[in-house]
Amino acid sequence: MQVLVVEDDTRIAEALTEALQRFGHAVDWVGSGTEALKAALCTEFVLLDLGLPDLDGQEVCRRIREKSTVPIIAVTARAQELDRVLLFQAGADDYLVKPYSMRELLARMDAVARRVHASAPARAHSGAGGAGELYVFGPLSVDMRTRQVQMDGRPVHLTRREFDLLAALLVDAGAVHGREDLINEVWDSNWHGSTRTLDVHIGSLRSKLGGREWIHSVRGVGFRLALPV
Structure with missing residues (x-):
């Protein structure tokens, strides 16, 4: 699966990219919301951090959802209920708080992909x-x-x-x-x-x-x- 990682922390992005590639995914990485809005139209899955340098992740999620049904999981350090609610309202399919295990992330990606494919024509x-x-x-x-x-x-x-x-x-x-x-x-x-x-x-x-x-x-x-x- 083609996965877009949206993460401004180089260390985290490189580790996540390497892990996803080990499990057979093709990965693109961008570090800003502006880049994410362009790249999201050409990918199969988005892992979206919220703390981006130019646009808030919630706004990025909302704009992506206006143009695409690509699955989106927010991967972020924000753990407040309000953040989760706002993300779901913006169109995110799931939400995972850092730190997290790779096993859980992969399981959530599989679950979201199954739901999305089940509702597609x-x-x-x-x-x-x-x-x-x-x-x-x-x-x-x-x-x-x-x-x-x-x-x-x-x-x-x-x-x-x-x-x-x-x-x-x-x-x-x-x-x-x-x-x-x-x-x-x-x-x-x-x-x-x-x-x-x-x-x-x-x-x-x-x-x-x-x-x-x-x-x-x-x-x-x-x-x-x-x-x-």
Whole structure:
């Protein structure tokens, strides 16, 4: 697994990198929040220290989560309950207080990875030569070839635009899709209509899927598909 270590203490970072590599992980190391925000988009797991020199780790976690569903474990010396609460609210998947054992860290990484993979949309090729794809995301299933959608085994009837919008969100479920990106993909780059059209289709799609909790709004950015809690 590709792991990003975000740690400004060189001694700690080198020891953690060496230990992770011994257990078969590929490791990248950055020492600042700014570097972490760039590198997190190209990794499979993030181990995040909170005491960074430029940005607080909680803010780094929040910004990463706005753009990615990559698993994040906060590894820090902060042990207060408030710190843990704020980290979870910012989108961290788990929290480990220093000092810790490598065995516990690896166990927590495995547990988080299992949870994340269990909630990701499963994709299966179908049709001759794998011409079509079936996506299964919790109770939602979408057949890209036949453009059929089911929720708990019951058909969901979508318009062409609604289906295209759902497909755009589903292929990278959990990630935040920008408003302009969705308009360019579902309509086209030459679309000159009102951006309210996107909001109307999102509202209709939420209703047909069974509730607004299926599609989360990220203020100032766009939307993401998520399993209702």
